[in-house]
Amino acid sequence: MVVTERCVGCATCMLVCPKDAIRVEGRAEINRELCEECRKCMLYCPLEAISYVTPELTQKS
Amino acid sequence: MRIAVVGSGLGGLLSAAILSERGYEVEVYEKLPFIGGRFTSFNYRGYEISTGALHMIPHGSRGHLARMLKEAGARVEIIDSKPEGTALYNGEEVEVRKRSFPLRSKLSFALFCLKNRFREVRLSELERRLDDFSARFLRAFLGWSLSITPEETTLTKIYPIYRSTLELGGPGVPAGGCRAVVEALAEVVESNDCKIRRGSKVRSVRKEDYGFSVHLEREAKAFDVVLSDIGHEETAKLCSYRAEKCEPSSGIKYSIAIKQPFIEHTGVLFTLNTRRISGMNQVTNADPNLGKGHFLMAHQPMLTSNVKFEISEGLKDIRELLRGYEYEILAVQSYSDGWPVNRAKAGGEESVKTPLKGLYVVGDGAKGQDIEVEGVALGVEKALQEVETLEF
Ligand SMILES: Cc1cc2nc3c(=O)[nH]c(=O)nc-3n(C[C@H](O)[C@H](O)[C@H](O)COP(=O)(O)OP(=O)(O)OC[C@H]3O[C@@H](n4cnc5c(N)ncnc54)[C@H](O)[C@@H]3O)c2cc1C
Ligand code: SF4
Numbered sequence A: 001m002v003v004t005e006r007c008v009g010c011a012t013c014m015l016v017c018p019k020d021a022i023r024v025e026g027r028a029e030i031n032r033e034l035c036e037e038c039r040k041c042m043l044y045c046p047l048e049a050i051s052y053v054t055p056e057l058t059q060k061s
Numbered sequence B: 001m002r003i004a005v006v007g008s009g010l011g012g013l014l015s016a017a018i019l020s021e022r023g024y025e026v027e028v029y030e031k032l033p034f035i036g037g038r039f040t041s042f043n044y045r046g047y048e049i050s051t052g053a054l055h056m057i058p059h060g061s062r063g064h065l066a067r068m069l070k071e072a073g074a075r076v077e078i079i080d081s082k083p084e085g086t087a088l089y090n091g092e093e094v095e096v097r098k099r100s101f102p103l104r105s106k107l108s109f110a111l112f113c114l115k116n117r118f119r120e121v122r123l124s125e126l127e128r129r130l131d132d133f134s135a136r137f138l139r140a141f142l143g144w145s146l147s148i149t150p151e152e153t154t155l156t157k158i159y160p161i162y163r164s165t166l167e168l169g170g171p172g173v174p175a176g177g178c179r180a181v182v183e184a185l186a187e188v189v190e191s192n193d194c195k196i197r198r199g200s201k202v203r204s205v206r207k208e209d210y211g212f213s214v215h216l217e218r219e220a221k222a223f224d225v226v227l228s229d230i231g232h233e234e235t236a237k238l239c240s241y242r243a244e245k246c247e248p249s250s251g252i253k254y255s256i257a258i259k260q261p262f263i264e265h266t267g268v269l270f271t272l273n274t275r276r277i278s279g280m281n282q283v284t285n286a287d288p289n290l291g292k293g294h295f296l297m298a299h300q301p302m303l304t305s306n307v308k309f310e311i312s313e314g315l316k317d318i319r320e321l322l323r324g325y326e327y328e329i330l331a332v333q334s335y336s337d338g339w340p341v342n343r344a345k346a347g348g349e350e351s352v353k354t355p356l357k358g359l360y361v362v363g364d365g366a367k368g369q370d371i372e373v374e375g376v377a378l379g380v381e382k383a384l385q386e387v388e389t390l391e392f
């Protein structure tokens, strides 16, 4: 899960994350160790600031 | 008449509920999986942490929103604050009443109201003529209720808010918090056989001979009228016309679990000797179900565009204010751009009309002359009047 520039830090993602993997202070930061890629944060973000990048995609870039 | 509502924020749901009560066929589209926009909450570690609002209705049970909730048939209990507010000034808590302000400052205020008839008066001009307490209170009040500073607005825009606060009184907390309000409205909509579609982002709205077609990712539907709860700018993008840019107000909210109560009442505690924090409330005093322990919130406007710096200043204030208390900061939430405190910064009035007949804007991008959700309620009232005058 990648947080983009659009994030304003409203913390809606933190409130809904089932794994408590997100910390927000001005901007969201996702703890990869805890995240299980359920994508809930992505769906609930009002600014569409979180995107899902598959491992293959990350490798290519 | 078939009406589409784009967005399930407070303005969208209030419109939809009243229209559905009046027998219109209404469909609400919400892009997110949840309804309520910036006026709802999630239970986070035992506390109802909101997506925006400080769980307060500016004029409580006597205000415009309360009146329109009744009209919609939405069952919401509002606990009015008593006292309406206090101020923490030089280490002492004083009740905010007309009497709290020195005569000299009241006279300056009257004088500036007179001046304002001949030319636009910035509030910072007035501020300079006030005694220290009144000046600091003005700053804290604007920071708390509008997330702006006196430099950013004028007497003309703020005067109606001052009048309505005198007439209608101060704030109240809805039992169950802001989520209870939007859920009650959604219940009305759904009980009238109208739909609220979550996870349905509207991609475009097109003007047609018969009215409008509303397009989602994979489907389109025909409507006579469209109400948009996403502000003038975003609405214009959906319909491909141009709208003026509107500067939103930004702010930061802190949700705090605190062991011993910090505030004794259900209203606002304005903090006058701080760097940033304008005020605090402790909503569990009004409704203990809003948190498993005492639940304190603090709000500040953003004075610079550096969010991290603003937060560090706010946290310094909190540390000083809560010295000697045992507490934990549950959430720090910042609001700007597309998810702001207010879509239109300076207070004042925004039209509900658009260049297209049959398309109206509701919500805090098209407020009437009052603050926050009271202004939203007045805007909705106006948009509904427009709808009623359309002939089909
Ligand atoms: C920190 C903070 C504290 C506040 N405190 C208070 C308070 O205590 N009291 C008070 O009265 N007010 C308060 N406010 C202001 C109040 O929250 C807002 O005025 C109010 O919630 C605005 O409602 P709205 O109708 O404009 O809708 P919004 O809440 O903006 O909702 C719009 C909805 O439209 C949806 N949407 C957007 N685009 C689309 C699309 N293309 N298709 C479908 N859906 C879409 C969004 O997902 C959202 O759900 C506060 C705000 C903030 C941020
Ligand atoms: S919900 Fe979106 S905008 Fe809000 S903090 Fe999370 S990523 Fe940022």
Ligand code: SF4
Pocket (backbone or CB within 6 Å): A001, A016, A017, A018, A019, A020, A021, A022, A030, A034, A035, A036, A037, A038, A039, A040, A041, A042
């Ligand atoms: S994908 Fe799921 S687990 Fe990972 S951060 Fe987002 S909400 Fe939390």
